[in-house]
Amino acid sequence: MVNQIHRDKARRLLYHQQELRRVECLSIIHDLSIPSEVRFRSLQRLNQLNRNGSRTRFRNRCIATGRGRGVYRFCRLSRVSFRRLASQGLLMGITKSSW
Known part of the structure; x- marks a missing residue:
C-alpha cells in the first residue's frame, strides 16, 4: 500500500514539472494556423514526455x-x-x- 502511495505522489510531482511543456505542445498541435511540420514536431515532443506525467495517471x-x-x-x-x-x-x- 505504501508503495502505491509513493508511486502516486511521484506521478503528481512529475505532472507538475511537465505541465507547462505539455500544455505548450498541445496548444501548438491544435492550432491549425501553424504549419503542419511544426505541429508534427510538437506532437513528437509531446510523445517523448513521460507517460506518468499525464493527469489521467493519478488515482484519488x-x-x-x-x-x-x-x-x-x-x-x-x-x-x-x-x-x-x-x-x-x-x-x-x-x-x-x-x-
Whole structure:
C-alpha cells in the first residue's frame, strides 16, 4: 500500500514539472494556423514526455489509509475511514441518520 502511495505522489510531482511543456505542445498541435511540420514536431515532443506525467495517471487515494477505491472527494477519505472516524465522533457536523 505504501508503495502505491509513493508511486502516486511521484506521478503528481512529475505532472507538475511537465505541465507547462505539455500544455505548450498541445496548444501548438491544435492550432491549425501553424504549419503542419511544426505541429508534427510538437506532437513528437509531446510523445517523448513521460507517460506518468499525464493527469489521467493519478488515482484519488484516502489520506488516512491509502485505499484507492470508494474515496470521497470532499474530504479525501475512503468510505471505510470516513465511517470509522464519524462513529468515533472525530468529524464535526457528521451524525448518524436514523428515521
